[in-house]
Structure formats: C-alpha cells, structure tokens
Amino acid sequence: MGTSLGRLATALAAAAWATLGPSPASADEAAAALAAKKELEARIAEEDPGWRWEALNLQTSFLYQEGRGLQSQAGPIGGRGREDAWVLQPWAQFRVRQNDQVVHELTVPVDIVSAASTDAVDAVSKASEYNEAVTLDLTSTYSPSEVVDMSFRFGFHYEEPMRSFIGGPSLTFKLFEENTVIGLNMIVMSDGFDPHNWEGKDRGFTARTSFGFNASLVQVLSETTLLDASFGTTQQWGTLETTWNSMVVHREPTEEDPRTVVRDGERFPRSRNRDAFFVRLSQHVPGSGTTGKVGYRFYLDENATFAHTLEAQLFQYIVPWLYVRAHGRLHTQTSPDFWVPFIEEGFVESTKRTSDSDLEAFTSREAGLRVVLLRERAPLAIRGKDSFNLEYLRYQRDNGLHADFGSLGYQKTF
C-alpha cells in the first residue's frame, strides 16, 4: 500500500511538473514527464470503478383522512363533495455514484389520490374519481474538494390537470473539520395547469411561478449535541388560488330563484411572499441509547398569516440494532386577512376571498411512532446492508379534520 502510494505521489509530482513547471531542458525530460502524466491518468482510470449503485430507498405510505379540509368534487354533482379520502404513495429513491466526485440522486414519488380536490372534472362528468401524480426529481452533486459540494436539482411533475418544472442550484460548505455545515440553495418552480372552475368548466390555461431561496446551518456543539437551523423565503406570482375551490354566497331568495345559498370561486392576490425559520437542538445520550430532539418553526407571509410549530422527537434503542422513535407536533396558525366563512351576494368580483379550511385559523396536533431495524448492526445470523422501518401517526385539527398515516420503508446500501 505504502509503495503504491509512493509511486502515485511520484507520478503526481512528475505530472504536476509537466503541467505547471518550466519548459524541460531536453526532449528526454519532456518525454519522461509526458509518460509520467499518462501513467497517472491510467492509474486514476484504473482505480475509479466508474458508475455504481450506492443506495436504494423505498417507501410505501397510506393515508386516510376524514372531515373538513377536503373540497372534493367526487361526490354527487352540485353537492358538497365527499369528506373522506385516501392517498397511496409508493415512493422510490436511487443514489448512483458516477465517480469519486459526482453522485446523482433520483427521487420518484407517485401519489394516487381518491376523491382528489384537483380532479375538478368530476364535478360535472365523474369521469374519474381518482387522481394520479408522478414526479421525477434528480439532484446531481459535484464535490471538487472536501469542503465544497455543488448540486443542481431538476424535476418534472405531472398530474391531472397540471404540469410542473422545478430546478435550481445549491452550494454546501463543510467548515472547521465539518463541525459547521452551511447550505445555500435557490429553486424555481413553474406550474402550468388547466384552471377548472368550481363547476368543472375548463377556462383554458394558466400558470404560476415560485422562486425560493433557502439557507441552512448544521453546527456541532459538543460530542453529543447538534444544532440545525434553516431559513427560507419564497416569492410567488401568477394564479395562486385553487381555481376549483368554491365558497358559499348568501343571497336573498326571490320568487324566480328561492335559493338562499349559491356558490362562487375563491380569489387570491396575484403575488405573495412567504418566509419560514426553523431551529432544532438534538442531544444524544450514548449510555442509555437515547436521543432527544426539540424543534421550533416560525412562519409568516404578507397576507398576515402567522404560524408556530413545535416538534419533539424521542429515540430509544431497544437493542443496538433496533430503535423506536416517538414524536409529537403542535401547530397553530392564523388565517390570511382575506379568509371569510362566506360572502354576500353582490360582492365585488375582484375582492380577495377564500373559505379554504386549510387556510383557516386552527391548531393541529400530531403524534406518531416509528420502529427502525438496522440490519448492519444486527447479530451475524441476520446481518445485512439494509434496514426496515414501520411508522404510524395520527394528525388532528381542531377545525374538523383528522388523518391516519402509515408507512413501510426499506433502505439498502451497496
């Protein structure tokens, strides 16, 4: 090994001399330097195994929800829509290494949604009660040194009746022997979709664009303590409302039309800025195999929506190769300044308005349990380079919505 390294160093020095040094005094020296350079290139090519699988991550999730928050059109035409839905999410992630400096990660999330609110065609045709969405999301990372990683992300999303592109660069700096890691990224997402209205009419084509800038920090505080924080700002332009969402309009009945309630669409501002800040402290206790994490997130936007989110996680190893994670989350938000439960007939069409219960002022609570089996640390009889995980969580809002989420995951390294 030492000899091999010595030869490599000699070849490297010769190649550097050939590339950067003064002109060789003789043709022999030039030929020797060129030969050394070729030898170095050959050795590098020989030692780099080239493209290879590095990791595989598979997860299948199932979610079932009931209650408000779903403005589904899959129920009876003209009715309020079904108030239950399920979502099946078979997701996959592959990591492939191209060489010692370049790695690619491809994520493919597939969503199959029943009674989807995006399926506005169902309001009139009931042609489909299901909505499928798929995304191809590729991040390629180039690591020119041990200190810097440069990445570029590119993705495409398709779902009825929408197409999206996403892309942007990111930079990661690993400083002070990787005790401090700083990440910066910019991302642009452009959506083009058919703006079905709440009656199911397709009004042509419309678009919106989101531009985001994010900064993150991971800081080692001690041998067992870690701090991570992030800040993100997003600017959006275009059609921001969900065009198929409808809201109640109260009216005075007449002899010709005795209805007291009719419906109309929601309307959002044409642009919006949103900011979020997150900070978390993680503490590991090696003696007992326990890890605790506490995080806080603050959100605000220019429509006067404020949100506070507190999350705590507790990890406990049962045996060195099996741990359990319990988590709790508390979220509270105010509504945007244009949220109203209903509007009166005769309103000005350009009035900003929404009754979307996802945007209402509410508090949500979440609790969950996750079990992870790490076969790399398991007894020899069952040892392997993979892991399994199983999770269940319950999400509940105080404005009338609850959801149950379960997932099964498998991870393998090659």
Next chain:
Amino acid sequence: MRWLLRARPPLDARLSRAVAATLLAVIGAASSGCVIVPQSRRGALADPTMLPVEDSLEAKARDKLHTTREAASGGNGQPAGGGCACGN
C-alpha cells in the same frame, strides 16, 4: 422579504421582531459555545438517530402531509406552495 418593508399592524410587527430576536439570540448563544470536535470523537453524532434528516423519503412524505393541509409551508429547502396545486 417584502413584509419587512411594508406597514403592518403593530401587534404583528412587534411579534415578528420579538420572534426574530429570540431566534437570533438562541443561535448566537448556542454558537458561541462551539468547540471543534475532531472526527474521531464524533461517533455519537454519526448515529442514525442524530442525523438532521433521518430518512429523506419519510421526511418528504411527512412534509407533504403538512404542506397540503396547513398554510405555512416553505423554509425547508423547498419553495412554499406550487408543484401539486395544493400547497396552500
């Protein structure tokens, strides 16, 4: 960031400043106690339970659960809203 330049109700402005100041103070206080821990002594930090993102697919799935049901997405490396017509 446009909210910084706009006139806002006094309570919102006070709350924003208070939260921002508290967060900066917490990070400042935490960072001031930093020491450089050599790689050979970071075994506990390398434990799977200490990773900032324990499982990226699981994190994305949970994030999607929240961003499609709440009004407060973003700040996690993703643009807030867009992409699935339901990011609110």
